[in-house]
Amino acid sequence: MDTIFMKRMPFYARHGVFVEERHLGQRFVVSLDMTLDLQPAGQTDDLELTVNYGDVYTKVQEVMQGSPCRLLETVAQRIADVLLQTYPALHSVLVQVEKPGAPIAGIFDTVGVTITRMRAT
Numbered sequence: 001m002d003t004i005f006m007k008r009m010p011f012y013a014r015h016g017v018f019v020e021e022r023h024l025g026q027r028f029v030v031s032l033d034m035t036l037d038l039q040p041a042g043q044t045d046d047l048e049l050t051v052n053y054g055d056v057y058t059k060v061q062e063v064m065q066g067s068p069c070r071l072l073e074t075v076a077q078r079i080a081d082v083l084l085q086t087y088p089a090l091h092s093v094l095v096q097v098e099k100p101g102a103p104i105a106g107i108f109d110t111v112g113v114t115i116t117r118m119r120a121t
Contacts, residue, residue, distance in 0.1 A: 002038035011064040033094040080117035
């Protein structure tokens with residue numbers, strides 16, 4: 001299986017457990033690994049046989065800037081669901097959602113979740 005990846009896409013969104021996070025918003029970073037068979041697209045140079053990166057970005061942006069979620073787990077699940085529903089060629093998607101400014105007492109670079117979802121067979 002082959003992989004299309006999109007790394008470290010920043011978004012400003014309003015997800016979080018605390019009311020202030022949902023009111024003020026903050027920066028999030030999303031990365032994707034999408035598995036599919038890229039051989040047909042590679043052999044034919046046909047965009048219809050793969051996944052359009054620009055369209056994927058727009059779908060992720062719609063989730064990130066859409067209805068606020070309390071949990072990063074929910075945000076990641078929504079992204080995975082949308083991508084698997086939209087792109088039949090995808091076999092699976094790994095979604096990583098980071099929250100660099102999470103309201104945690106302590107020093108850290110980033111926190112986040114990574115989920116992998118596969119197409120139901």
